[in-house]
Amino acid sequence: MTGPQRPNQAAKFQCIKTVLARVLEMLECGRVAVDAIDGAFYRPPLQKEPGTLLFPAEVAAFPRIEDNRTIYRLIAAHHAGRKNFGTVSFDHETFLAEFSDIALARWLFLVCDGARVDAALGRCYRGLAADLRWLSRVASANGKAAPAGSPEHFLSWVATLWPSCLSVVRRWLSTLARAEATVHDSARATLAIYIALKGAAVWSRPWGRELAWLGERFEAADGRAAQVGESTMRVDSLRRQVPARETDAATKSAESQGREGNAALDLSSLSLEELLDLLKRIEQAGGEKSGSNRPNGGMGLFLENRTEEVLFRKDRAHPGPGPEVVAFTSSKPLGHRSAQYFLYDEWDYEKEGYRSMWCRLSEVPVVGRDDSFFVETLRRHAALLAAVRRQFQQLKPEGYRTVKKLEDGDDFDLCALIDACADRRAGHTPSPKLYAARRPVNRDIATLFLLDMSASTDELLPEESAYGRRRVIDVIKEALVIMAGALEEIGDGYAIYGFSGHGRTQVETYVIKPFDEPLSPSVKGRIGAIGPKRSTRMGAALRHAIGRLRNLPARTKNIIMLSDGFPQDIDYGDDRRSNLYGIYDTMMALREAVREGIRPFCVTVDKAGHDYLGRMCEPSGYLVIEDVASLPRELPKIYQSVATFSGKSLVGR
Amino acid sequence: MLTSAIPYYLPIGNEIEIFSAAFAERLPVMLKGPTGCGKTRFVQYMAATLGGDRARVPGNLVTVACHEDLTSTDLVGRYLIKGEETVWIDGPLTQAVRAGAICYLDEIVEARNDTIVLIHPLTDHRRILPLDKKGEIIKAHDDFLLVISYNPGYQVLPKELKPSTRQRFVAIEFDYPPLDKEARIISHEGKVPADLARELALLGARIRDLKTGTLAESASTRLLIYAARLMRQGMAARQACHTAITGVLSDDRESMEAIDEVVKVIFP
Numbered sequence: 001m002t003g004p005q006r007p008n009q010a011a012k013f014q015c016i017k018t019v020l021a022r023v024l025e026m027l028e029c030g031r032v033a034v035d036a037i038d039g040a041f042y043r044p045p046l047q048k049e050p051g052t053l054l055f056p057a058e059v060a061a062f063p064r065i066e067d068n069r070t071i072y073r074l075i076a077a078h079h080a081g082r083k084n085f086g087t088v089s090f091d092h093e094t095f096l097a098e099f100s101d102i103a104l105a106r107w108l109f110l111v112c113d114g115a116r117v118d119a120a121l122g123r124c125y126r127g128l129a130a131d132l133r134w135l136s137r138v139a140s141a142n143g144k145a146a147p148a149g150s151p152e153h154f155l156s157w158v159a160t161l162w163p164s165c166l167s168v169v170r171r172w173l174s175t176l177a178r179a180e181a182t183v184h185d186s187a188r189a190t191l192a193i194y195i196a197l198k199g200a201a202v203w204s205r206p207w208g209r210e211l212a213w214l215g216e217r218f219e220a221a222d223g224r225a226a227q228v229g230e231s232t233m234r235v236d237s238l239r240r241q242v243p244a245r246e247t248d249a250a251t252k253s254a255e256s257q258g259r260e261g262n263a264a265l266d267l268s269s270l271s272l273e274e275l276l277d278l279l280k281r282i283e284q285a286g287g288e289k290s291g292s293n294r295p296n297g298g299m300g301l302f303l304e305n306r307t308e309e310v311l312f313r314k315d316r317a318h319p320g321p322g323p324e325v326v327a328f329t330s331s332k333p334l335g336h337r338s339a340q341y342f343l344y345d346e347w348d349y350e351k352e353g354y355r356s357m358w359c360r361l362s363e364v365p366v367v368g369r370d371d372s373f374f375v376e377t378l379r380r381h382a383a384l385l386a387a388v389r390r391q392f393q394q395l396k397p398e399g400y401r402t403v404k405k406l407e408d409g410d411d412f413d414l415c416a417l418i419d420a421c422a423d424r425r426a427g428h429t430p431s432p433k434l435y436a437a438r439r440p441v442n443r444d445i446a447t448l449f450l451l452d453m454s455a456s457t458d459e460l461l462p463e464e465s466a467y468g469r470r471r472v473i474d475v476i477k478e479a480l481v482i483m484a485g486a487l488e489e490i491g492d493g494y495a496i497y498g499f500s501g502h503g504r505t506q507v508e509t510y511v512i513k514p515f516d517e518p519l520s521p522s523v524k525g526r527i528g529a530i531g532p533k534r535s536t537r538m539g540a541a542l543r544h545a546i547g548r549l550r551n552l553p554a555r556t557k558n559i560i561m562l563s564d565g566f567p568q569d570i571d572y573g574d575d576r577r578s579n580l581y582g583i584y585d586t587m588m589a590l591r592e593a594v595r596e597g598i599r600p601f602c603v604t605v606d607k608a609g610h611d612y613l614g615r616m617c618e619p620s621g622y623l624v625i626e627d628v629a630s631l632p633r634e635l636p637k638i639y640q641s642v643a644t645f646s647g648k649s650l651v652g653r
Numbered sequence: 654m655l656t657s658a659i660p661y662y663l664p665i666g667n668e669i670e671i672f673s674a675a676f677a678e679r680l681p682v683m684l685k686g687p688t689g690c691g692k693t694r695f696v697q698y699m700a701a702t703l704g705g706d707r708a709r710v711p712g713n714l715v716t717v718a719c720h721e722d723l724t725s726t727d728l729v730g731r732y733l734i735k736g737e738e739t740v741w742i743d744g745p746l747t748q749a750v751r752a753g754a755i756c757y758l759d760e761i762v763e764a765r766n767d768t769i770v771l772i773h774p775l776t777d778h779r780r781i782l783p784l785d786k787k788g789e790i791i792k793a794h795d796d797f798l799l800v801i802s803y804n805p806g807y808q809v810l811p812k813e814l815k816p817s818t819r820q821r822f823v824a825i826e827f828d829y830p831p832l833d834k835e836a837r838i839i840s841h842e843g844k845v846p847a848d849l850a851r852e853l854a855l856l857g858a859r860i861r862d863l864k865t866g867t868l869a870e871s872a873s874t875r876l877l878i879y880a881a882r883l884m885r886q887g888m889a890a891r892q893a894c895h896t897a898i899t900g901v902l903s904d905d906r907e908s909m910e911a912i913d914e915v916v917k918v919i920f921p
Contacts, residue, residue, distance in 0.1 A: 022911030026859045027918070073914050126852065130921035383905040387869050410726040411786070412739075420734075434734060438724070 010060035011068035018380070020055060020076050027080035029053070033464050043114045043149030044075055046092055046106065052464065053079045061147075062138070070131055071147075077128050081117035086183040095187055099194065107149075108193050113186035115151045116176040123179060158197075168196040344543045346504070349584035350574075359540040361507040366498075368529025371521050377481040381632060388486040388636040400438040409435030445643050446493040446515060446554035448545050449483065451476060451530065452563035453498040453510060458532035459564075461628055472564050472605060475628050477530050479562070479635040484519055484527070486636050492643065493554055499541030500533035503570050507540045508533070515552060535569040539585035542600070546593050557598040558642050562635075564605050566612045579612070587616040601642045605631060662691070662698035663838050665830050672699050675823050676798055681776040683819070684802040686827025689873020691838075692802045693759060695827070700755045715749040716757045719764040725771045729784060741787055750775065750782045753794030761801040762814055769818055775799055776821035804870075832858055835874055843881025849890075853877045856894065856919050860902070860912060868902050876901060890920035 013020075013036035021034045036057040037045075044054050055075055059068040082088050092109060099105035122129035136152050147153060151173050158169045172189040175181060346358040378385060404413040413436040420430035457473035470478075480496060487494050498510035510533075512526045513519070542559065549557045566579050573581020593600040602613055602622040609624040616622070625634055675682050676699070684692045693716070700714035717728065730744040749756035761769065774781050780793040801822065803814065830838060832854045840850035860872040876898050883893035894916040899909050 016910070018907045019910045019914060022863060022908060023914045023918075026862045026911065026915045028859075028862055070917075073917060076914075077918055125855075125918045127916070127918045127920045131917070383868065383903065383908050386903075386905060390869055410724045410731070412732065417734075 008060040008063050009065035009068065010058045011065050011072055013055050013057050013072070016069070016072060017055075020072060023073070023076045024053060024080060027077060027084075029080050029083050041149070042071065042075070042147035043110050044079060046087075046110060067138070070135070074128070074131055074135065077121050077125070078114065078117060081121045082113075085117050085120045087113050087117060087186075090183040090187070092187075095190075101194075101198075104197070105190060105194050108197075109186060109190040111149055111151070111154045112172065112176055112189040112193065113183060114149055115154075115173050116181050116183070116186050118151075119177040119181070120179075162197055165193070165196040169193055342544060342547070344507075344540045346539055347585040347588035349581060358504055359507050359537065360505045361501075361509060361540050361544055363544075364508045364510050366510045366512050366526040366529055368525035368527070369522070370528055371524035373477065373528030374481055374524035377478050378485060381478065381482055384633060385482055385485045388482060389489045391636065391640065392486045392490045400440055402436055403439045404436045405431075405433040406435045406437050407432050409437030411436050443490065443492055443643075444555040445558070446495075446549060446552045446556070447487075447558040447560060447639065447643065448495045448497060448515075448549055449480065450541060450545050450559055450561040451480070451496070451498040451512075452536055452538075452561070452565070453500040453530065453533045454536040454563075454565065454568070455500075455532050455534055456536075457564050463629065465629060470629075471532070472628055473530065473532050475605075475631050476562050476564075477527055479632040480527055480530075482632045483635055483639060484513075484523075487639075488519055493552070495548065496527070497541075497545060497548070498530055498533075499537070499544075500535060501537050501540075501569065502534045504537070504540075504572075507537050509541055509544050515548070535572075536563065536565060536567050536582075537569040537572055538563070538567040538582065539589040542586065542589035542593065546589075546596055546598060549598050550596060556643065557596075559593055559598055559600045560635075560639065560642060561600065561602045562604075562631075563602065566606070583612050583615055590617055590621070599642060601638065603631075603635070603638060659701045660694060660697045661841055662694055663830070663834055663841075665691075665827070665834060668695060668825050668827070669699070671823070671825050673703065676703050679780070679795075679798060681799040681801070681822045683822035683824045684800065684827060685805055685824055686802070687829065687873065688804055688870050689875035690827045690829050691874060692827055693757070696755065696757045696800055696802075703755075713752075713754045714757060715745045715754050716759060717745050718759045719761050719768075721763055721765065723764045723768055725768050728768060728771060729782070729786075732786065746772075746775075747782060747784065747791065750791050750793045750797050753796030755798045755800055758799070758801045760803055762803045766815070769814070772799060772801075773818070773821065829857065829861060829871075829874060835877070838874060839877050839881050842878045843885060845881045845885055849884065850881060852890075852919050853881055853894075856880075856898070856916060859915050859919070860898070863908075863911075868908060870902070872898055872902060891916055894920065 013034075017034050017036070021032065024032050024034065033052040034055060035052045036055050038057050040056050040059060040061065047054070055072060059071045061071060062068050092106075096102050096105050096109065118132055122132055135147065136150070155166070155169060155173070159166050172192055176185055176189055342361045342363070343357040344359045344361060345354040345356055347353075348355050403409075405416050406413070413434055416431065416434045416436075420434055423430040453473070457471065457476065459472050461470050461472065461475065484494070484496075493515050494513070495515045496512040498512060499508065500510075501507035510530070512530065513523045517523060538561070542561070545559050545561075549559065567582030567586045568579060569582065570576070572585070573579075575581070590600045590602075600617070600621060602617055603625060604613060604622070605625050605628040607624065607626055609622070613622040613624065623634075623638060625631055672682060672695075684695065686692050696716075697714060717723075726744070728744045728746040730742050730747050732739040732741050734740075743751070746756055748754070758764070758772070774783060775793060775797075776799055780797070782791045782793065783789075784791065829835060832851070835854040835857060836847065836851040839845065839853050840847050843850065843853075845853075854877065857872045857874065857877045860868075863871065880893045880897035883897055884890055888896070891913075895913055899912045899916065902912065903909050
């Protein structure tokens, strides 16, 4: 008596996509994007330019999740094998375009090259070889078909539908399993098996006799020709003879062999060129190039239908790694306007003086209750955060002070020593605390992160990450999350403000985390709610940041401004075509910070940043990050450089 | 008589020739390389093979593991109270300078800056060690050699050596050995068959393909040897690799899973 069958424990791509990306990285694929497509498959579809490596969204072939995870591991290894054993460098699309039944040819290539790659992987990795054997064994033991695309599956399929071709297929699969097999052998095998299958499918047709004769000739020629040159001559010779050789003997030979006759087609020794030549003849004989570019019927059509059903249906339904935007932020307004305004001067470079109380700035509280962005970012960048935390733990202290009356230390504490001598003379037990040591002084640093929240930060990054397409603002937010996590580790004071606005009377700063607020869930929610707004009036925002730092008791004060472009607003200078006004005003604001004892540092992800930041700042006061995506990694390093700055130039990047 | 056996060391490049030449000229040596790639073993090997008879003198290599609380007193020495007297006790650096040993300051950048500058007069033509507290200047023994090491991989900007310190040394760069040599090292040190050692070396190479940022440090040869030694004790390969490598390299769940997956790719 058996109980109710338990459902299989599926392994899901979403749960292990980061793991798979890292496995691929370790298997010499470099940093690659991974994505899932619906449906279960064993052989990942061939991709012309495999920028994103594809996996099934879910694998539930086996009851145990560990076994289903093994399928993911095998697919990941196969992706790596394609890269490392030549498949990726082979222009399979051009090759497949030679075939009239492209779907069949594609599937055959997938099977043949898959067998070759698996064999090569098995030779390199013992664990993988065992997994492949296990898969074959378990599939058979459970009475299930072997995974579609595997050699076992293909052989059983051929044995059922084209028993006459079995020996050809076996021979080729065996050839492909050899260590010296290359992707060109996969192509040759594809071609040869294709010819064999097509020949078998149309055997009953009139030109089947010609094929039979051709097979006979090849068989006979095979023993004679060992060299490629000879082989080519052989084909040329055959080519000349084909039209004239419809003799009765050849016809009889073909008829007597019947379907089995095709098995005599030994195509292993033919060069790719020869096989292509043969392919052309078969295509022409079958008249399959006409019409819809599809076979007229019979096995070819069945094959194609079957192929699509098994392998390519899902692939074609997949739109590919398109511009999917991972929307982390809400499109709703960030918050409501505060009634509190601040008036700031602005530098007019043409008049060489300040425009008094020119800008009206309001502090806008950010509303964000959902901390899922923060939590998710921490999860995604857990390894990076751990590394940054370790680095931060190693930050040197700002100074040393002498601590006295210690049991061990660098030097004697003379006062304690005199006391000890006096105690001894008086007959008392002296204190063992006779030494002094220099101990590190706690850090006393406050840093304000000032974010450019202009509309341009809505721009998508050119490259897709493992988590989908991201905008510039998303990367900035991720960098902030890493920073916040790391700064909590060392206890340095920090605040986060954003800025944007529209015109001189509507400059806005967004309060994300003031200095006096801990990293609470609401702060995490506010970081998640950061989104692109309008313009970039940097000067007023910087002056406001200076005001926020001015009265703090910290010994070292820094402003780190993160932006994606030059200062710009609708009325940032009289000439809207020129950005000089904004650049000079920002330059003055940065100088005002320095005068206040605050070290400003500008970070931009704008590749043209050198053009204007070079005017606004000292060379050691800014950094242009060419690769936006690297900001989460770079920002902590920048912070360390800024926080430990002691008059030396920052390392140029 | 005490004799020190020559430790096993498989040369990767021309590091032995470079070190020998530096020693002949008494030029201080800086060894740069990742954790567990064989820097310390190299110094032990060189100390045991250089200097003829002196190589067999116990204590011809003085090793100091530097840390952030290491002070100049810890290196040079200090006065201690002994009864009614204060007694000067030489630190390890002073001992090496007097005896003509090789003084190996491991992970020098971990030490405080005021400690590091102490070695400056020892590393130029003067070859002296001032003992400020004693008012004494020691001239280094002819056979004295200063060797420092550090790992540029995980050190961050503030932890770098100052140029004024760096330029007192000749540098020998180390990296993890190529696969074949690493396999030989693992096989020798872990006492496992060559094919198993080769698979461990392959695992090391694969893990090192993980780019900076994912792991604080990559799999060292030392960790691979640990895994080999666990296997020698009968532990299953996957378990041994998890215990000696995966769990050591990361606490991040996804990184650990990824490493374990690659372990499974290599070991059945």
